Amino acid sequence: MSKSERPNPLFRNLNAKIASIPMILTASVIFVGGTVWTVFYSFTNSKLLPRLNFVGLDQYYRLWATPRWLISIENLLIYGAISLVFSLVIGFLLAALLDQKIRFEDTFRTIFLYPFALSFIVTGLVWQWLLNPDFGIQHVVRDLGWTSFTFDPLYNSSIVIYGISIAALWQGTGLIMCLMLAGLRGIDEDIWKAARVDGIPMWKTYLFIVIPMMRPVFITTLVIIASGIVKVYDLVVAQTSGGPGIASEVPAKYVYDYMFFAQNLGQGFAASTMMLLSVVIVIVPWAYLEFGGKKRV
Amino acid sequence: MRYRFLTAALAATAALQFAGPAAATDLEVTHWWTSGGEAAAVAEFAKAFDATGNHWVDGAIAGSGGTARPIMISRITGGDPMGATQFNHGRQAEELVQAGLMRDLTDVATKGKWAEVVRPKSLLDSCTIDGKIYCVPVNIHSWQWLWLSNEAFEKAGVPLPKDWNEFVAAAPALEKAGIIPLAVGGQAWQSSGAFDVLLAAVGGTDAFLKVYKDKDATFAAGPEIAKVFKAADDARKMAKNTNVQDWNQATNLVITGKAGGQIMGDWAQGEFQVAGKVAGKDYSCLPGLGLNEVIATGGDAFYFPLLKDADKSKAQEVLAETLLDPKTQVAFNLKKGSLPVRGDVDLNAANDCMKKGLAILAKGSVMPWTDQLLSQDTQKQKEDLFAEFFAKPDLTVEEAQKRFAALVASAD
16 A cells, blocks of 8 residues: 555556446446436327327426325325334334343344334235224224224325324334444443433433434434335335325325326326436435535545 | 146246247237136136147236236337237227237138127227227126115115116115115226216216217316216215225125125126126116116227247137137136127026126117227326215315316317
8 A cells, every 4th residue: 555656546446346337337327327218208298108209398287287196295295204203203212212221122122123024015914904994903992892982094085194104104113223223332332421420311411412423323214214205105005005085195106007007108207207306306405415525535 | 826826837838848849839818817707717718729729828917907907018018929918908009009019910800700790890990990900809898787785775675776866865775774875995996987887877878978089078067967976976975984995895795785786897797696696686787877778898808919920920810710709709708797799699698687788789789988988098097086086075076077077178
């Protein structure tokens, strides 16, 4: 490393660079190329097969005039807010509780993480049964004697999205807890000792010392949760198929349905472009704040 | 499961045979007939085709047409076409034909005199694009049936209705007896289909054609269609306690007497048969809801992708002929519960309801259905609208009709 003349930076780590060529190609051709192709064709009136017949912004006008799309967006916002807030809060609380050097920590960790081993499809089916008024929670409580008890979120248009969120939280919180726990374990024991010496109460230590130190973990967690929110599809399909009516539709399902069932590629592309745009609007300012200015090594 | 295993085994042998010289020509046929009765019906086709010295390679795709069609289409557009594939004839495969991916069957049709034997004529018309024939219709399925549970009406103490209006009038009595008057499953196509049936029955054939064929938006916003929406409003009130998703679960409510009736196509009949119910005694059927006894001529058809292999192309011709063979038609349709596409075959084994259908067909009271008239895109939008209408009581009749008219205006 301590040579007098520096080698051309282009040839530094040459092996690694050659090895990553396939990935670079995949990323640029498939991800970027596919994205550009999709956006491009969203301005055409392609039906079953892609066609170069430009119609300007027509697909977008139609998209934003469609009640189903508007409901999908609204649902995504509610679902997003709930998953973001609750999975962070519950995940952190569980991690903080597990961090108190309790007995059987491994057992609890396994139990909490276990749902994450299930796919969204299985989660959705399990919760479809649990929330079914004829077999699930409502049925059990009524059998216990509370005959007027009603709990059927999946059959009530106005609260169905909350029923879906419950299943998502059950499935995903365990992973968030594990990430948080790893973050907590990364905090130096001496910090805690110092805080204790200064007589700072535990909750204050968490809130004002530990959490700010866990910033990188929070960022990772946030990215994982956010990507999970935008792509939510299989959970809805398994639990309600978008019902009752169209009350629990989500954007990803709109894209799929219009591309393949309705044989209207243009409309599906327009919807997926809007999804991409919303992600870009969230990611770009954040990435700018996070990585802009300072160079990372 | 055994059936699937068999499929896999057949596919494996087919793959092996590619290596060596094949004595008989293998032709892969994809379809979405996977329920018990459907699989038995399609096995009749396979048997008949194998008897010609060729080999039917079964490519069943589970999960109904909605799941199967994208797979079939992507195989054809992706350059891996099968020997033949099922579609609902009409406009589902229209673009594939226009893109030149499907085989022109006009020669085979002229040789087999299809124009003379296929009845009603509209079936062949839906296979025809620019004067050329691209598909073989194999059966007729119609949507316009109201299935009634005799047991439910007995329990409620009201006589069996003879048409839709009597049925609506009987709804309060049914509800009082703890019976759901009308079973409508949660899947979008069911509520959308039920509305189409109401449109054809309450509005009449002309109104149906004016809306879906001529796409007359002013008419769709007018008072005649308002009547249909009023009927749909009755229907959604009668159906509000149906907590099931799939159509056969809804049919099952009628079979067990938990629901009074269901608006569903004649494929529901298979469910009644499997449950050992007898038409006329345990259940009754009202074609056209008893108001407008016309049968829509939707159904299934086989399309043949354009292949380069000469042997396979020849086998395609043989298959096309086999599908329309009178003997195959009878064997297939009896198991499927649908009506044959030829007028010159004998269906003695048909049950009460099927005979009602045959009689209407013989009178020539037929009309086209949405599969033939509307693009998949418009159909999907319609499904979205009626799924919402049936599930959301606060969506008013007026608002729904306004949105329906807008949909008709932009329909293609």
